[in-house]
Amino acid sequence: VSRILFIILASVLSSFAAAAERGIEFSGFGSIGLAASSSEQLGFRRDINDPGSISSGDTSLGALSVLGLQLNAGLNNQLDAVVQLTFRDAVKQNSNSILRLAALSYSPNDDWKIRLGRTSPRIFLLSDSRLISYSNLWTMPVQEFYGPLIVNYADGFDITHSLNRGPGVLRTSLSYGSTELEYDDPVFDPARIKLNSALAFSVEYDAFDWLLRIAYAYAKDGENFQELESLRSQLRGLSTAFNWSDGMRLADDFSFEDGRIDYWSVGGKSNFDKLELVSEYTWLNSDIEFLPASEAAYVSAAWHFQEWVPYITLAAVSVSDSYELQEPPPAAAAQLAYLTVSYLDSRFEQESLSVGVRWDFGLNKALKFQWDHKKVQDGAYGLWAPVDLAFPEGEQEVDVFTISLDFIF
Amino acid sequence: MMKQLFVLTIFLAVMHFASADIAIVVNETNQIDDLSKKALLDIYMGRAKSFENKLRTDPIDQPLESQIRDDFYTRLTGKSLAQVNAYWAKLKFTGRHQPPRDEYATLDEILEEVASNPNAIAYVPADSVDSAAVKVVLVLEK
Numbered sequence: 001v002s003r004i005l006f007i008i009l010a011s012v013l014s015s016f017a018a019a020a021e022r023g024i025e026f027s028g029f030g031s032i033g034l035a036a037s038s039s040e041q042l043g044f045r046r047d048i049n050d051p052g053s054i055s056s057g058d059t060s061l062g063a064l065s066v067l068g069l070q071l072n073a074g075l076n077n078q079l080d081a082v083v084q085l086t087f088r089d090a091v092k093q094n095s096n097s098i099l100r101l102a103a104l105s106y107s108p109n110d111d112w113k114i115r116l117g118r119t120s121p122r123i124f125l126l127s128d129s130r131l132i133s134y135s136n137l138w139t140m141p142v143q144e145f146y147g148p149l150i151v152n153y154a155d156g157f158d159i160t161h162s163l164n165r166g167p168g169v170l171r172t173s174l175s176y177g178s179t180e181l182e183y184d185d186p187v188f189d190p191a192r193i194k195l196n197s198a199l200a201f202s203v204e205y206d207a208f209d210w211l212l213r214i215a216y217a218y219a220k221d222g223e224n225f226q227e228l229e230s231l232r233s234q235l236r237g238l239s240t241a242f243n244w245s246d247g248m249r250l251a252d253d254f255s256f257e258d259g260r261i262d263y264w265s266v267g268g269k270s271n272f273d274k275l276e277l278v279s280e281y282t283w284l285n286s287d288i289e290f291l292p293a294s295e296a297a298y299v300s301a302a303w304h305f306q307e308w309v310p311y312i313t314l315a316a317v318s319v320s321d322s323y324e325l326q327e328p329p330p331a332a333a334a335q336l337a338y339l340t341v342s343y344l345d346s347r348f349e350q351e352s353l354s355v356g357v358r359w360d361f362g363l364n365k366a367l368k369f370q371w372d373h374k375k376v377q378d379g380a381y382g383l384w385a386p387v388d389l390a391f392p393e394g395e396q397e398v399d400v401f402t403i404s405l406d407f408i409f
Numbered sequence: 410m411m412k413q414l415f416v417l418t419i420f421l422a423v424m425h426f427a428s429a430d431i432a433i434v435v436n437e438t439n440q441i442d443d444l445s446k447k448a449l450l451d452i453y454m455g456r457a458k459s460f461e462n463k464l465r466t467d468p469i470d471q472p473l474e475s476q477i478r479d480d481f482y483t484r485l486t487g488k489s490l491a492q493v494n495a496y497w498a499k500l501k502f503t504g505r506h507q508p509p510r511d512e513y514a515t516l517d518e519i520l521e522e523v524a525s526n527p528n529a530i531a532y533v534p535a536d537s538v539d540s541a542a543v544k545v546v547l548v549l550e551k
Contacts, residue, residue, distance in 0.1 A: 025507075027501065027502075029498060029502050068502060070501075070502060072507060074507075077465055080507075082504040084502065084504065101503075101504045103504055105504070107458065109459075110457055110458045110459050113505075115504070119504060120503065128503040129499045129502070129503050132498055132499060132502045132503070134494075134495060134498050135495045135496070135498040135499035135502070136495075136499075162456075164451070164456075164457070167447070169451075169456050206456070208450060208454065208456075208486070209487075271487075271488075304488075304489065304492065306489065307489070307491065360489070360491035363473060363474060363490075363494075364473075364494055366491070366495075408494070408498045408502075
């Protein structure tokens with residue numbers, strides 16, 4: 001447990017002790033989900049943070065199932081505390097995967113709210129609610145949009161200012177902190193990215209029946225993990241031994257250090273009687289070769305017929321750059337060179353059509369069915385996991401079926 | 410015959426509840442005399458923590474399975490209770506806001522709480538308000 005996390009937990013837990021007499025509220029949310037895919041060659045993942053993947057003939061309970069437990073304590077009218085633990089299939093079960101929220105919140109008046117501790121930066125509409133499936137339309141957040149974006153938490157602070165204007169509320173938010181991400185990876189087991197500086201700024205106008213939002217975020221000051229550094233050393237050693245200049249370039253590019261990622265996003269949602277529309281667009285730029293510049297967007301429409309809510313979603317993601325060797329590597333370094341390029345050439349280029357229905361069959365319970373048809377461009381399989389460590393060649397069409405029972409308590 | 414009468418009684422009771430006006434009540438000492446529907450929406454949907462006179466609000470919900478709770482949110486928001494619950498799930502489990510309290514099981518308990526708590530606000534059937542310790546600031550008509 002890191003020192004920052006220890007301080008956060010100690011502060012929040014002491015708040016709970018202080019609030020014991022005023023009452024502590026326990027609540028939770030969860031999903032039991034099942035996913036199946038038609039592809040024998042591409043393993044489906046909800047996002048690139050998923051530890052497993054699903055290919056033809058498999059069904060998985062792990063991809064969508066989650067249990068979240070939350071404690072809230074009010075210390076007084078201005079100060080409260082929250083802790084949330086989430087249990088789901090993760091690359092490593094540790095404090096980073098389980099502790100989702102641990103924050104002290106101070107609201108001096110209606111206009112200001114300051115939170116200190118572990119929170120989820122609100123870069124996109126569903127950034128902080130992607131696991132709370134009951135609160136969302138779909139069985140899972142749109143893969144093309146949310147699949148590559150996996151900042152689950154930030155240890156730091158966020159400040160929100162709300163201003164009641166006209167029919168709605170104008171909210172301005174700023175959050176800052178550090179974060180760590182873990183990916184399932186056959187070589188690094190797992191791959192870890194530490195970003196010491198993550199900032200998110202957003203402005204939204206919320207008129208209840210419609211909402212418009214614009215956000216900017218950056219993550220920088222990355223740190224390389226030890227296994228990555230040793231692989232870079234091997235590349236440098238081979239470069240020197242075989243006078244292989246491309247190897248030195250690969251070693252330099254194979255790094256998160258001092259890297260920076262910038263996001264812009266625009267999103268909105270609206271309700272017209274029974275029709276609900278949700279749409280988001282994002283543009284990402286980065287000087288980290290692992291994360292090339294990309295654009296993603298989706299639009300979703302849902303119709304509310306009492307407890308039945310059919311919906312349809314169109315989505316696309318596109319990454320323009322690809323990474324290639326400039327000269328053939330020496331035979332002794334070929335395996336390492338192609339392995340490194342496979343990391344650096346992580347392109348995503350795909351589009352999808354999703355059709356589903358949500359059935360609110362009881363109080364605080366919903367059952368959802370969804371079919372996704374995805375068209376993945378040749379070689380742009382960055383959102384998918386290889387089956388038997390090999391990717392196919394050519395454009396791929398994949399059907400993904402998901403069913404999810406979502407609840408809150 | 411008894412069974413049919415019982416079913417008819419329940420049906421009429423539900424119809425009565427579904428068609429009754431809903432009164433929004435606050436503590437008698439609250440300086441607010443009238444509340445707009447937008448102000449009520451802001452209070453019950455976590456968008457305002459104070460009345461217009463800056464007094465902190467303490468909104469109270471009817472029990473989760475009550476018909477009046479369904480009617481209240483449909484009239485206030487135009488959305489189903491499931492949509493409202495999904496909305497609150499997002500605010501609550503992202504740690505941003507806590508929903509209105511709903512620990513009171515009966516109408517009498519809710520009216521007693523409003524009568525004794527200067528910050529409280531609640532919604533009740535309009536024909537149930539006969540206490541001088543609470544005052545009606547808005548009526549949501551059928």
